[in-house]
Amino acid sequence: MRLGLAANRLHHHDGEAALFRFLRASEAGLRDLQCSLHAVGRTFDAIQQHGPLRGDPLVRQYPYGRDGGLMKLVAEVVGMGAERSLDGAIYLIDPVDPSSIFPEAIALKRQCVIHAKPFISTVASARDWVEVERLHAGFAADAAADDLHRFEAQTLALIAHDAMKPAMLAFADEHFAVLSRFASRIGTGTTGQRLNELAWSRGWPADTPWVTRYQSGPMGGDAQIADQVLEGRCQRAVFFEDPHVARQHEADIQLLERAVTTVTDLAVCITSPRVAARWASAAALRSEAGCV
Incomplete structure (x- = not known):
């Protein structure tokens, strides 16, 4: 397994920065998965200076950003052959x-x-990803990841752009039990209404919304949910974006994404149906094993 790795300066400038909080929390899991980290320029240098994984062959050096390092990660996410493809x-x-x-x-x-x-x-998304992949690989749940899985004390945001609404409904239908474990769910206008209709069809009390609805995206719903993230009232967002369509409210979408990164240790964000399904399946595995 191979992942590209980059961090802005704020997140690698000293040994207590976000990059190293992630690596310390997930080093054992990364080793379990034999996950190589293909680190761009200054991110690689910071690991060699502060560790952990200093000098470890799991960390591969890529060029500095100014020399095209991040561009190489983009190309390898798309795929450049068997030896140059990132997961x-x-x-x-x-x-x-x-x-x-x-x-x-x-x-x-x-x-x-x-x-x-x-x-x-x-950081929270990175820790969560490692735990998800460990569970799918057959490893026992890591108690150090329990804080990410106390869904009964968390709020989940469910958001989808127009072309992705069918995918969101299919995801919610397939993983309804896991999503219903959250203390509450929030969403933007139309997506929230359709999810409520799905929940009611599955026996959720008809006088109780399964999803608390905010404004539609163009009318500021993304901004309202961003505020909930910043206030620590929303801990996980499943946000199915349509990458092929220009949107007039792009700034609002970026606002939500920037809110998540502002509280980097506290909020998990998932942006595609396949990754979301993999997370939900892993959460079910954890629950079946009697873990949080």
């Missing part, structure tokens, strides 16, 4: 760093979404 990317984003909106940074996420590969932009 996804971790990009720990500082939302106020201008490089987070450079074309190669935006393209990295877009190509991950298009090719149904994980795009991981927060």
